Amino acid sequence: xxxxxxxxxxxxxxxxxxxxxxxxxxxxxxxxxxxxxxxxxxxxxxxxxxxxxxxxxxxxxxxxxxxxxxxxxxxxxxxxxxxxxxxxxxxxxxxxxxxxxxxxxxxxxxxxxxxxxxxxxxxxxxxxxxxxxxxxxxxxxxxxxxxxxxxxxxxxxxxxxxxxxxxxxxxxxxxxxxxxxxxxx
Amino acid sequence: xxxxxxxxxxxxxxxxxxxxxxxxxxxxxxxxxxxxxxxxxxxxxxxxxxxxxxxxxxxxxxxxxxxxxxxxxxxxxxxxxxxxxxxxxxxxxxxxx
Numbered sequence: 001x002x003x004x005x006x007x008x009x010x011x012x013x014x015x016x017x018x019x020x021x022x023x024x025x026x027x028x029x030x031x032x033x034x035x036x037x038x039x040x041x042x043x044x045x046x047x048x049x050x051x052x053x054x055x056x057x058x059x060x061x062x063x064x065x066x067x068x069x070x071x072x073x074x075x076x077x078x079x080x081x082x083x084x085x086x087x088x089x090x091x092x093x094x095x096x097x098x099x100x101x102x103x104x105x106x107x108x109x110x111x112x113x114x115x116x117x118x119x120x121x122x123x124x125x126x127x128x129x130x131x132x133x134x135x136x137x138x139x140x141x142x143x144x145x146x147x148x149x150x151x152x153x154x155x156x157x158x159x160x161x162x163x164x165x166x167x168x169x170x171x172x173x174x175x176x177x178x179x180x181x182x183x184x185x
Numbered sequence: 186x187x188x189x190x191x192x193x194x195x196x197x198x199x200x201x202x203x204x205x206x207x208x209x210x211x212x213x214x215x216x217x218x219x220x221x222x223x224x225x226x227x228x229x230x231x232x233x234x235x236x237x238x239x240x241x242x243x244x245x246x247x248x249x250x251x252x253x254x255x256x257x258x259x260x261x262x263x264x265x266x267x268x269x270x271x272x273x274x275x276x277x278x279x280x281x282x
Binding site: 006011014015018021022025026028029034037038041044045048051052054055056057059060063064067068071072075076079080082083085093094095099100102103104106107110111114118128129133134137146147149150151154155158162165166168169170172173174176177179 | 186188189190191192193195196197198199200201202203204206207208209210212213215216217219220223226227230231233234235236237238239241242244245246248249250251252253254255256257259260261262263264266267272273
């Protein structure tokens with residue numbers, strides 16, 4: 001794929017998935033029922049996976065679907081069902097006027113920061129690597145190999161430390177999820 | 186498409202922040218944090234085109250940390266639910282002075 005010469009077909013789908021992602025994210029935040037919110041969040045994640053494919057990150061897109069939309073959201077739905085929180089509570093859980101004002105204020109500040117950044121110094125299309133670096137990597141090593149080579153060469157220490165993190169997380173989840181009576185024994 | 190990707194990522198991040206600040210259901214707040222992590226991942230992927238493969242590798246690390254965080258956080262939520270019979274933050278204000 002040529003890097004800078006995006007076709008109309010490409011742009012149309014990029015915008016299409018972006019708009020679906022934003023709409024479903026807004027719907028997700030405003031849903032009262034946790035199950036409905038989780039479903040809309042999954043739609044957002046699938047749209048982001050589509051964007052990853054268009055940004056030449058096919059392996060990341062597959063991981064997005066498998067890990068985020070698959071594993072993590074299933075844990076969320078599992079906990080919602082386990083605690084029987086699926087139905088929306090009759091009293092709203094949205095904060096009062098103070099919380100809404102605070103949220104709007106913070107949101108406006110963040111949007112304004114983005115506006116300032118676009119005016120001053122967003123790194124707009126300056127290639128640090130070669131212009132066709134990514135497509136060349138994909139052509140030479142394949143979608144998985146292009147990610148795996150730096151992962152196991154330059155970032156191998158971080159990769160090993162990740163396994164420690166996962167071990168700690170498993171142990172922590174088991175200990176926290178245990179019933180009180182068994183720890184008293 | 187770098188500017189569009191970064192803009193989309195910023196909008197999704199702001200939606201996540203607003204969700205964290207306006208909702209009181211602990212599980213939904215947690216899902217908003219996941220949305221913010223997703224927005225940051227989009228930034229990494231979009232910039233990896235211009236700065237090399239490191240961005241995509243880092244997305245993998247973010248996903249791993251997110252999975253660990255989800256496991257531990259949801260265990261904490263289950264533990265809170267056992268004690269209080271609710272996940273509404275209005276009823277979980279032990280630290281309120």
